[in-house]
Amino acid sequence: MSTREDIEVDLFLEGVYRHYHYDFRNYSRTFIKRRLNLIKTLLQCESFSMLQHQILHDPHLMTKILNYLTIQVGDMFRDPGYFLSLRHIISSYLSTYSSIKVWIAGCGTGEELYSLAILFREEGLESRAQFFATDINFEALKRAEAGIYAVDRLESFENNYRHTDPKHSFSSYYTIKNNYAVFDSALKENTVFYNHSLVSDSVFAEMHLISCRNVLIYFDNSLQERAIGLFSDALIRKGFLGLGAKESLYLSPHAGNFTEFQRKDRIYQKMALQELPLPRVRGHIKL
Amino acid sequence: MYRFQHEISRPLNSSIFIILGFLFILDLYAPLGISVWIFYFIPIVISFFSLQPNLPFLVTFLISIFLFLGFKLSPLGIEESVAIINRSLALISFLGIAIVGNIFIRNQLQSKKHNWLITGQNKLNSQMAGDLVLTELSNKILRFLVDYLEAKIGIIYINDREIFRHMSTYGVSVNAVLLDTIHAEDGLIGQASKDNRPIFLSEIPNDYLKIGSSLGKSSPRHLVIYPFVLNNKTNCIVELGFFNFHAQSTTDLLDFVSRSIASAVQAAQTHLQVHELLIETQRQSEELHSYSEELDKQSETLKLSNAQLEQHQKTVETANRQLKEQSRILISQNESLINANLALELQKQKLTQISRYKSEFLANMSHELRTPLNSSIILAHLLAENREENLTDLQLKYAQTIENSSNELLALINDILDLSKIEAGHMTVLPQNVNILEFVDSMEAVFQPMCAQKGLHFRKEIADGLPQNFITDPIRLGQIIKNLLSNAIKFTETGEVALSVTTAPDVHIAFIVSDTGIGISVEQQSLIFEPFIQVDGALNRKNGGTGLGLSICIELIRLLKGKINLQSRLEQGSIFTVLLPEVLDMPQLQPDLELTPAISSRTGNSGLLPAAAEISFDRAVLNISEFPEHPQLPQNEPIILIVEDNPGFARSTLELANSFGFRGIIAATSEEAVNHLHPHTPSLIIMNGKFKDDVKDSLFAADDLEIPLQLLTANDYSSNDLSDDTREYFLKPFIHQKLMADFHRLQMKTREKLAHVLIIEDDPIERTMMSVLLNSKKIETIEVGSVPECLEQLAKGTFDCMILDLGLPTTSGFSLLETLSMEDRYSFPPVIIYTGLGLTADQELFLNKFSQSIIIKGTKSPERLLDEIMLFLESTGSFVADRNTTGQVNDLAVDVSLEGRHLLIVEDDIRNIFALTSILEPRGATIQVARNGMDGLEALQTSLDGGEQSIDLVLMDIMMPKMDGLTAIRKIRQQSAFKDIPIIALTAKARQIDHDETLAAGANDYISKPLDTNKFIPLLAKWLK
């Protein structure tokens, strides 16, 4: 049986989806309710239905609500162990490919992207790598593309960085301008930023490494299943998938497509099977 | 009763009664005193094995009756009283044995039952091992119970917060109505959970769940509903239906395993909860974090506005502002200067671009010229041969003149082409180690005889102190020096021509070509290197030169980063000095480097064949000797018969067959084809469809033959229109794959031998390492260290795969691949590149065309190498077949011809490119691919400039590296030439606004990935109209 509140939430999400094409219908319910309650108090609405009325009539509100429904928390080299493992994967596994495609799904404000870019640079593979950074929050994407962070965050960045077996001094990656750290724009030279939703959109290229951290936690099981299915389709044979510290393929029906590469860091490797080599091309296709 | 009690009873029981009867009859006929009755102990003992504790007593009871009857009815023997005593004693001892038997059987039963329960528990435990997700766990539990208890139907309900959800079912027919959830108070399930006690039912209502099986549907006769309880709480209920029911064993087992099932379910539930809780905490901590960040931001803004207030009060600011204003003016002036500079730079770029376009035009033009010229040369040659001897001398002379001047024209065009190729940036340079001594010797070998012919002396000279080797492109160097030497000989009538090599300042090497010929006047010295200017036209013509040689030289020397200078005096001779750097750095390949023409041209072809496709020659051209059998192929390999009258087509099919190690025979007519069916029966026939009817009868008349037949049509081939002097035919990828699948199948059938891999690697240690690695997987290897050795191997035999290191001495891996793709003498197995070099994007592009995969050496590369090879060896053939079937399904699904259409696919995902190709090519479209928006734009531009076939439609991916699809579409639409070209966007995005965006950018239509052929083809057809 659904409570009145449940119905209201359903209707609100349906309205947002139909009108703004943002699909939060299958996000974790407890999370959505908590956030909507917060918004409700902020906007001084009495009920979700009132909130629904407001958002359907005021497009500017959508941006705000989007910012509430997508959490923008990030840190460079967050969970350093993860990045240490990735460093190893990059230097010994990914280095055997002549070009390497990396997808940072749900990149948020870009900290994860720059962390990876730094690793690739330090392992000498910067020029071979192509990064795809995607998110549904266009404001976050803009900030990711800018690569500018408040100076007071540097301490935490650097602290984490120190635990990833660093090859340089962290300060060489940014310059300080008016209390902001501007990251070396060459780091994002091989990056494209795209608005792409794991809920509705499909695979766009073949990847060697996918890092999707702390995004799946906001999804319910069916959405997680979809997203992991996308990753499984996008990865090359033996490609790597990295998840957030509390995420795993436990419960996922796609788990069979992966092996646990590094359990504690939530890094998985796609198994061989299905993928087959491409036929040789003799002159007729100009690649 | 236990289930196993029935098993042995029946035969045992009957044997007991038979023995009893037999003994009784014996006893009847034997006179009293002969103790036949003593054998009555046998049936009692036999009854021990029956597993029925009461059987010994039953038997003893029967015996007592028989004893009595026997006593009464037997003929007299001994004293009756003695007999009574005997028989009574016997009866007592039989009773004793029966008691022992009873105890024995009970024990036996007990331990059997125990064993059965323990085995069940163990089986169940092994099923439940590991971290199972709840659904998986309940599936396994149910499966076990149903199997072990021989139930016909089963359902498991799991307690989820006092609501029972059915998790798994067994044997329940698909259209049975099952309640998803049952409240803890409802019905039998609720009853069982409330009482924590099992429920047994024997009278099952007719509408109870039917058992779904192929035998029809029937309801089970007995039902057990058993709750699994842990800490007084039912956390799982199983419902089992039986046809034959053993109540005792079923309850015993369920009781026995109940605890472990309940705790396993509990553990799985806890695991799930922990998992969810963990995620929830992470979520909350992130939310908290973002909340605190928000607070931070708010206080920040507060601080900021405060500060602004203060600032406003300060009046000093104004002065400051004025200062700023002035500097701004300065900056803007600066900017306009920069802008002007920029405009200039742009102008300059435009100019060079125009000149490049010009060169490209020239390159294409001369190619266009050559094709007809080639044919006129051939025709003139045939005419001059005068085979039919019907030409007059004069006519003959005309024909010869035509041939000669056409040849001259061809040489001129070749030179122009070379020159424009260099200018257009299409000439590749591949620096390699060049041995100077060997180089000079090779020049001498060519030019010494030419000098001798003209009565000149050829001198070579190598200065001391020269390094043995230096690094440059040997082919280009050869071109330069050959040109200079042949000029020298051309312009010298007496004396000598010399080639000397010395060191030069700045780590350069000087090649000096000197002669004692007519020399060059001072005025002409400055002109001599300009294209199209001849020092002495008349002389040149006499010597058959084009006047472009020196210009080409200059350009080549520039490519090699060298210099040339000239000293000369009229009537005394000339000295050309070429200065080349000792080490030529690998130049950055130009991004627009055209690989196709260089790769697919087979230079040095006779010239007869290519033209044959265009100028229809008579059949004589196409005799089998034109296509020599692959000499290296062992004679017992299968034969492929190719029935095809177009030599180009036939050749490309033959090549494919050869590459699989098959011999091919070509028949150009149906009669020939029939002749070739004997004596060597072909294993596969590949035939142009038009011969089908002629050959079919004779083929299938020979009923003992069952030869697979593959029909092809002209549509299955495509040709390269860019090659230098030959037109070449390729099988379209779709067909190529189909044939490969056929060949592979054939190969599988005919050989069981090990896989052979050729390793080309110059480092002996690596080489050994690799061969050990592969040998460990039962792969045979042959290792070579250089390109010539490799070619030798490839000329000798075929391999399943070759592993190629790119950095080899003298000749690089790149040129090896080029050679292999051009020359028929060598087999060309699939290639895995294994290299220590980093690759440029263009090199990668080049390699991708020829190789299966590229592996860069590193710590994990051996692992990957092995993996790729194994995968490759295992999957050849099978994948081809797979791709094929989907292709054919496509065919059937929507049939639209795209014959003659030229499509540009701008897409980054290689899998998609292949998917598209396999949809489009079988329908007759030709395809060009660009890997990002930028390349796409360029491809369109080139098509406009007449370089390529004009493009009918663009398929544009949206999410690509470098330049995204939307930007690319906008840029395309900005050009008036492309205002109307149909563009279809391929998008991974599903939202309507994304689609609207592509249309707004200028796409005509869009289609979502993954592609649905049923929608895609009609869409294409619509926009191609």
Ligand SMILES: C[S@@+](CC[C@H](N)C(=O)[O-])C[C@H]1O[C@@H](n2cnc3c(N)ncnc32)[C@H](O)[C@@H]1O
């Ligand atoms: C907590 S942030 C993670 C940032 C970064 N990956 C990290 O771990 O540091 C979660 C991000 O997921 C994004 N996101 C939420 N739903 C998404 C969806 N359906 N598709 C893609 N990204 C999504 C949000 O916009 C947000 O930027």
